[in-house]
Amino acid sequence: GAVVSQHPSWVICKSGTSVKIECRSLDFQATTMFWYRQFPKQSLMLMATSNEGSKATYEQGVEKDKFLINHASLTLSTLTVTSAHPEDSSFYICSAQTGGRADTQYFGPGTRLTVL
Amino acid sequence: AQKVTQAQTEISVVEKEDVTLDCVYETRDTTYYLFWYKQPPSGELVFLIRRNSFDEQNEISGRYSWNFQKSTSSFNFTITASQVVDSAVYFCALRDTGGFKTIFGAGTRLFVKA
Numbered sequence: 001g002a003v004v005s006q007h008p009s010w011v012i013c014k015s016g017t018s019v020k021i022e023c024r025s026l027d028f029q030a031t032t033m034f035w036y037r038q039f040p041k042q043s044l045m046l047m048a049t050s051n052e053g054s055k056a057t058y059e060q061g062v063e064k065d066k067f068l069i070n071h072a073s074l075t076l077s078t079l080t081v082t083s084a085h086p087e088d089s090s091f092y093i094c095s096a097q098t099g100g101r102a103d104t105q106y107f108g109p110g111t112r113l114t115v116l
Numbered sequence: 117a118q119k120v121t122q123a124q125t126e127i128s129v130v131e132k133e134d135v136t137l138d139c140v141y142e143t144r145d146t147t148y149y150l151f152w153y154k155q156p157p158s159g160e161l162v163f164l165i166r167r168n169s170f171d172e173q174n175e176i177s178g179r180y181s182w183n184f185q186k187s188t189s190s191f192n193f194t195i196t197a198s199q200v201v202d203s204a205v206y207f208c209a210l211r212d213t214g215g216f217k218t219i220f221g222a223g224t225r226l227f228v229k230a
Binding site for chain 2: 032034041042043044046049091093095097104105106107108109110112
């Protein structure tokens with residue numbers, strides 16, 4: 001149980017285009033989903049927290065107009081990188097938890113984005 | 117403020133050696149949760165353990181064991197008789213009850229040589 005999937009697993013796009021990454025909780029309902037970014041050989045940096053049906057809460061320094069997050073259902077959250085640039089190239093990881101603060105976060109396999 | 121420190125950037129051991137990964141945390145909360153995750157080369161984070169602040173019992177799971185000491189704010193992870201498949205980056209993480217945020221340490225990269 002507690003499986004989180006991400007799609008696509010990797011994507012290469014041209015500078016200026018937008019890319020959408022999906023995160024799904026396959027066997028549980030996720031009231032809260034998180035989006036992280038990880039640069040090579042670095043730790044995970046939280047980008048935003050999203051609760052189903054409400055606007056995402058972005059961490060300081062994360063541009064909400066550039067990284068659009070939609071948590072439309074209890075099993076799906078999407079991250080859209082708008083007008084992507086090479087500096088947006090990174091490993092994006094989502095995670096999901098069922099509800100309370102005591103719950104464990106389960107992580108997706110990550111999406112590697114390369115912007116040319 | 118919350119903080120997780122993993123002072124060991126990289127550790128290299130030979131197979132069958134025991135290895136301990138250190139984790140020191142800071143939080144003002146009395147109730148909080150500590151986690152260890154493994155990130156193999158594939159990139160997917162694998163949950164290893166969760167411990168709440170009221171449970172200081174050490175835990176053993178196969179070759180893995182964890183030592184939680186509130187007095188020193190440490191939550192160390194030991195792998196006994198390491199294997200090549202243990203090679204990965206290991207993250208220690210902290211979540212307090214003030215919010216949903218989980219703060220990750222910088223990670224320790226473990227190399228286990230055959």
